Amino acid sequence: MSSADLPLLDIVGLDVFYGDFQALFGVSLSVRRGGATALVGANGAGKTTLLRTIAGAQAPASGSVRYDGADITAAPPHRRISRGIALVPEGRRLFPSLTVEENIQVGGAAAASGAWPLERIYAAFPMIARRRRQRAATLSGGEQQAVAIARALAAGPSLLLLDEISLGLAPLVVGGLYETLTGLRAAGATLLIVEQDLRRAMGACDHLVCLLEGRVALAGPVASVSRDQVVAAYFGEGRS
Amino acid sequence: MTWVNAVIQGILLGGQYALIACGLSLTFGVMRIVNLAHGDLAVCGAYLALVLSSALGAPVWATLPLLLPAAFAAGMALQVLLLGRALRHGVLAPVLVTFGLSVMIENLLQVAATSDPRGLNGGVLTLASFRIGSITVSWLFLTGFLAACAVLSGLQLALSRTSWGRQVRATADDTDTARLVGIRVRPVFATVAGIAVATAALAGVFIGTIGTFDPLTGTNTLIFAFEAVVIGGIGSLWGTLAGGVALGVTQVVVGEVNQAYAVLAVNLLFLAVLTVRPRGLFAGHQAREVQEAAG
Numbered sequence: 136m137s138s139a140d141l142p143l144l145d146i147v148g149l150d151v152f153y154g155d156f157q158a159l160f161g162v163s164l165s166v167r168r169g170g171a172t173a174l175v176g177a178n179g180a181g182k183t184t185l186l187r188t189i190a191g192a193q194a195p196a197s198g199s200v201r202y203d204g205a206d207i208t209a210a211p212p213h214r215r216i217s218r219g220i221a222l223v224p225e226g227r228r229l230f231p232s233l234t235v236e237e238n239i240q241v242g243g244a245a246a247a248s249g250a251w252p253l254e255r256i257y258a259a260f261p262m263i264a265r266r267r268r269q270r271a272a273t274l275s276g277g278e279q280q281a282v283a284i285a286r287a288l289a290a291g292p293s294l295l296l297l298d299e300i301s302l303g304l305a306p307l308v309v310g311g312l313y314e315t316l317t318g319l320r321a322a323g324a325t326l327l328i329v330e331q332d333l334r335r336a337m338g339a340c341d342h343l344v345c346l347l348e349g350r351v352a353l354a355g356p357v358a359s360v361s362r363d364q365v366v367a368a369y370f371g372e373g374r375s
Numbered sequence: 376m377t378w379v380n381a382v383i384q385g386i387l388l389g390g391q392y393a394l395i396a397c398g399l400s401l402t403f404g405v406m407r408i409v410n411l412a413h414g415d416l417a418v419c420g421a422y423l424a425l426v427l428s429s430a431l432g433a434p435v436w437a438t439l440p441l442l443l444p445a446a447f448a449a450g451m452a453l454q455v456l457l458l459g460r461a462l463r464h465g466v467l468a469p470v471l472v473t474f475g476l477s478v479m480i481e482n483l484l485q486v487a488a489t490s491d492p493r494g495l496n497g498g499v500l501t502l503a504s505f506r507i508g509s510i511t512v513s514w515l516f517l518t519g520f521l522a523a524c525a526v527l528s529g530l531q532l533a534l535s536r537t538s539w540g541r542q543v544r545a546t547a548d549d550t551d552t553a554r555l556v557g558i559r560v561r562p563v564f565a566t567v568a569g570i571a572v573a574t575a576a577l578a579g580v581f582i583g584t585i586g587t588f589d590p591l592t593g594t595n596t597l598i599f600a601f602e603a604v605v606i607g608g609i610g611s612l613w614g615t616l617a618g619g620v621a622l623g624v625t626q627v628v629v630g631e632v633n634q635a636y637a638v639l640a641v642n643l644l645f646l647a648v649l650t651v652r653p654r655g656l657f658a659g660h661q662a663r664e665v666q667e668a669a670g
Binding site: 241 | 538541542544545547548549551552553554555556557558559
C-alpha cells in the first residue's frame with residue numbers, strides 16, 4: 136500500500152469532555168487525501184468540538200488523531216498548522232482591530248508552506264483585495280467569511296477544516312464561497328466541512344459523516360447514502 | 376508666567392507617569408492582567424540601578440545597558456513562572472498573585488535595603504537646566520519626558536508595523552482564536568511582560584533620579600500609573616501619554632495654588648473622568664470596535 140492510499144486524517148475513538156459534560160463518545164473517522172468530507176448533524180451533536188479537537192484547541196480524554204502518518208493527538212495548535220491543518224472557525228472569529236491584510240498575515244504565523252502568498256489569496260478573493268487596508272470589523276458578513284478562509288489558506292494547508300461557513304450569509308454569497316472551495320479541491324486541498332445545509336453539503340462533498348449526540352450515526356460515500364438515511368441519522372429516528 | 380511654567384513642568388512630569396503607565400496598559404491590554412506589583416517592580420528597578428551604579432562608580436545612565444535586559448528577562452520569567460500559571464485559574468487569580476507579589480517585594484526590600492529613602496546618581500544631568508524666557512527647564516525632567524515619548528513611539532511602531540506586533544494585537548483581540556491560527560501565545564505574553572517590566576525599571580530610574588524612593592514608593596507609583604491608564608483610555612498608548620500629562624498638569628497647577636491639594640486634585644480628576652467618560656478620554660478604537668463586535 137503506497138502512502139497515497141493512507142488516509143490523510145485518521146481519528147480513532149475520540150472521547151472529548153467539557154468539564155463533566157461529554158461532547159464526543161468514541162468518534163472515529165478518516166479523511167482520504169484530496170477528498171471532501173461533509174460533517175453534518177443537529178446543533179450540539181459535537182461537530183464544532185470535533186473540528187476544534189482536530190485543530191488542537193481541545194484535548195481528547197482518550198482516542199488518537201493521526202495526520203499524514205504521524206500521531207498528533209498531543210500536539211499544540213501551531214504544530215498542527217505547520218503540518219498542514221488549518222481551521223476556519225465557526226462564527227469567523229476575525230481579529231476585529233486588525234486590518235484585512237493583517238488578519239491574513241497572522242494566519243501565516245506558523246505556515247506549513249508558502250503555497251498561498253498574499254497575491255494568490257487576493258487573486259482567489261478579489262472582493263477582499265479591495266478592502267485589504269480596512270479593519271476586519273467593518274466588512275460585511277460574506278467578506279468576513281472570505282477573510283476567515285483566506286486567513287486559513289495563508290497557512291498553506293493540505294487539510295482545511297471549515298466550520299459553518301454559510302452561517303448567516305445570503306445564498307448567493309454562500310454559492311460564491313462554495314465555488315472557491317471547489318477551486319481549492321482542484322488545487323489538491325483536502326476538505327472537512329461542517330455544514331447545516333444538507334443539500335449543499337452533499338453537493339460539495341464525496342463523503343459524509345453524520346454525528347448524533349456525540350456519536351457517529353452514519354458514515355459513507357455520498358453516492359451510497361440516501362437522503363432519507365441521512366435525515367434519519369440526523370434526527371436519530373428509527374432508534375429504539 | 377507662573378501658570379505657563381506650571382503647565383510646562385506638569386507636562387514634563389506627565390511623561391514620567393506615562394512611562395510607568397505604558398507597561399501597565401500593555402499588560403492589561405494583552406494579557407488582561409492588572410499587575411498590582413507594577414509599581415513595586417519599578418522600585419526594584421531603581422534599587423537594582425542603585426546597586427549597579429555604586430558598583431560601577433558611574434552615573435545611573437551607564438547601568439541601563441545591564442539593567443534593561445535584566446528587567447526584560449525578569450519580566451519574562453515572571454510571566455512564564457507565575458502569571459501565566461495564575462491566568463489558567465480565571466481572572467481573579469492573577470490579581471491576587473500580583474497583590475501578594477507586591478506585598479512580598481515591599482517587605483523584602485525593607486529587610487534588604489531598610490526604609491531609608493534613597494536617590495540615584497544622575498551625573499551632570501541632575502542639576503543642569505536651561506531657560507526659555509523666565510521659565511527654567513530641568514534637563515533631567517526633559518530627558519525623562521523625551522524618554523517616555525521615545526518608548527511610547529517605539530512601542531507603537533513595533534505594535535503596528537512588525538509581525539510580532541500583529542501577533543500581540545491579534546492575541547489581545549482574541550487569545551483563543553490567536554492560538555487556533557497558529558500564534559504561539561506564551562512567547563507573545565512573555566515578551567510583552569518583559570517589555571512591561573523593562574519600561575517599569577526605566578521609569579524607576581527616573582523616579583529615583585528626579586526624587587527619592589524607599590521600599591513603599593511602589594504603591595503610590597502604581598496609583599498614578601493606574602489613573603493615567605484609565606484617564607487615557609485602556610488600549611491606547613498615546614491616550615496613556617495624554618492621561619499622564621493630564622495628571623501631571625493637574626498636580627503641578629493645583630500645587631501652585633496650594634500644595635496640600637495637589638494629589639487630591641489628581642484623584643478628583645480621575646474620579647471625574649471615570650464618572651463622565653468611563654472608557655477614558657482617548658479610548659482606543661480597538662476597545663470600541665471589540666465592544667461593538669461583541670455587542
